[in-house]
Amino acid sequence: MTATSIIPSLHLTSVYELLIDTYGEMHNDPDYDPLGGLVGTILSQHTSDINSGRAYRQLIKTFPTWEEVRDVPTHMVAEAIRSGGLANVKAQRIQDVLNTLTSQQKESGGNKPLPEYLYDEIEKRTPEDAWRYLRTLPGVGPKTAACVMLFDMNRSIMPVDTHVHRVSKRLGLIDPKVNADKAHTVFAQIAPPDWVYGLHVGLIRHGRQICHAQKPKCGECPLYVQCAYVGSVNPQETGIS
Ligand code: SF4
Structure with missing residues (x-):
């Protein structure tokens, strides 16, 4: 499917270039395995990347196909993913997703094998429709669906966490009234598809390092001249004396 060409605004272009200058070039490395990505994202909830990565590797070593993961008793899946925390809940969630995909295909x-089925279901839809489709699967919320779309399928849906949402609003990239749920699809309409990954990583780093929720460090912010927020609040709230 060819991407629609989008001409970004001068403001977005400046923000993107400043993020790249500050935090470096970002390269996405999609594996085009959305089912593996979806299971991995479920495993990553409420735990560290190290623990969830270990749980994922153990799961696919114990059960080489997703059909096996679907068909074994839930406690065996939970046992395999024990290192990822909340094993019983996550095992049930993973099997619910696999069973739903199986029923849909039937x-x-x-x-088809389930990985191929899910890949084709995403590929035949527009990015926004595919994101909405993923959200119909049990236990899959807007951010999990967006992670699969961007990281595994290289499609321009922006995973919006608390940092991305806050910094985007302050910089005036999205309207302050746009909630996090809606924000996932806004970037697909305003940014060229191959910018979305860089924007995502850059905005998260900026939120963690400089644009904190409380007392953002505006005095040392490289995006200061592009920011809609600084003139609208008391300087004492922005670290500028
Ligand atoms: S100027 Fe301040 S509020 Fe604006 S992006 Fe930079 S740190 Fe955040």
């Missing part, structure tokens, strides 16, 4: 008369 209803449509298909018989």
